[in-house]
Amino acid sequence: MRPLIAIRLLTLLAASLAIMMTFAGAAFASLGDRTLSQGSEGDDVLELQREVTYLGYPTPRTGNFTSETKSDIIGYERATGLSVDGVVSQSEGSTIVRRANEKRAREAQPDTAGSYAFTERTLRLGLKGGDVLTLQRLVTELGYPTPRTGRYTSRTKSDFRNYERTTGLNVNGVASRAEQRTIKRRAAERSSTSSRDHVFPIKGPHSYGGSGSRFGAPRSGHSHGGQDLAANSGTPLVAVTNGRVSQVRYQAGGAGYYVVIQGDDRIDYVYMHLRESASAFVSPGQRVRTGQQVGRVGSTGASSGPHLHFEMWTAHWFDGGHRFDPLPSLQRWDAYS
Numbered sequence: 596m597r598p599l600i601a602i603r604l605l606t607l608l609a610a611s612l613a614i615m616m617t618f619a620g621a622a623f624a625s626l627g628d629r630t631l632s633q634g635s636e637g638d639d640v641l642e643l644q645r646e647v648t649y650l651g652y653p654t655p656r657t658g659n660f661t662s663e664t665k666s667d668i669i670g671y672e673r674a675t676g677l678s679v680d681g682v683v684s685q686s687e688g689s690t691i692v693r694r695a696n697e698k699r700a701r702e703a704q705p706d707t708a709g710s711y712a713f714t715e716r717t718l719r720l721g722l723k724g725g726d727v728l729t730l731q732r733l734v735t736e737l738g739y740p741t742p743r744t745g746r747y748t749s750r751t752k753s754d755f756r757n758y759e760r761t762t763g764l765n766v767n768g769v770a771s772r773a774e775q776r777t778i779k780r781r782a783a784e785r786s787s788t789s790s791r792d793h794v795f796p797i798k799g800p801h802s803y804g805g806s807g808s809r810f811g812a813p814r815s816g817h818s819h820g821g822q823d824l825a826a827n828s829g830t831p832l833v834a835v836t837n838g839r840v841s842q843v844r845y846q847a848g849g850a851g852y853y854v855v856i857q858g859d860d861r862i863d864y865v866y867m868h869l870r871e872s873a874s875a876f877v878s879p880g881q882r883v884r885t886g887q888q889v890g891r892v893g894s895t896g897a898s899s900g901p902h903l904h905f906e907m908w909t910a911h912w913f914d915g916g917h918r919f920d921p922l923p924s925l926q927r928w929d930a931y932s
């Protein structure tokens with residue numbers, strides 16, 4: 596009898612532990628672990644309220660998803676391209692966490708105390724400063740994207756090694772002063788040769804697809820607002836003309852990662868389904884030059900394979916402008932690529 600009783604007791608204990616862990620799971624869940632809606636409460640609701648406030652949309656931080664939380668979330672969803680329903684799905688929760696983390700990373704500015712100008716010192720793992728940021732910017736502009744953080748991390752080192760290997764420099768992951776001068780010269784040469792008004796948005800092999808890829812092709816409930824261009828994931832996407840970055844955004848169920856550029860020619864250019872946030876390459880408000888990389892081909896959002904969904908708008912995108920067929924322009928630029 597004794598062993599049997601012991602087993603029964605253990606079973607009971609295990610069951611109550613499971614119940615306790617279920618409650619603890621709700622109370623200590625992280626944002627993105629479950630769907631949150633009016634009536635939800637817990638640490639994840641508090642985290643939601645904190646992060647949305649941090650992202651510039653203040654809402655009371657109580658840990659209770661009240662009707663006020665709901666209306667604030669609706670405001671946030673509407674303003675930032677999420678589905679407007681006042682309900683935070685798991686994927687929306689993850690998106691909000693990612694946005695907040697990206698903002699934190701942007702705000703972690705490199706130290707400028709005791710700063711050096713580019714080419715003044717050898718740059719290597721562990722250093723930080725404006726000159727490291729310049730190196731990361733120039734190498735990115737030259738077609739070898741690397742995160743622009745102002746900190747020479749192991750990622751910077753391996754990306755820079757790759758740049759050294761493919762462009763004939765000394766392959767050691769260290770940017771000597773001579774190498775920095777070479778990079779500065781290469782960047783200057785590149786900007787002087789990109790004097791054409793417009794270039795094709797994809798820098799690499801691509802195809803136009805069939806009639807379903809065209810502007811105006813029927814889609815469920817609407818017509819296709821741009822031209823789809825198939826290309827391998829990771830192919831560089833570049834600014835078709837000089838302009839300013841107006842939007843760097845993400846829309847889970849639609850455009851995925853996308854970027855909008857206001858051309859100096861008074862046309863807005865929209866690039867969708869990017870592989871990662873365009874913030875890896877450009878920031879909202881930043882000036883871009885013709886041919887400058889703004890992202891990479893991907894398949895994020897509502898997309899069945901790597902491609903660029905490309906739109907052209909009269910000034911401005913969702914602000915007084917309207918879409919028009921980009922194909923004639925694309926074919927013209929393509930002919931001179």
Ligand SMILES: [Zn+2]
Binds near residue numbers: 822
């Ligand atoms: Zn499309």
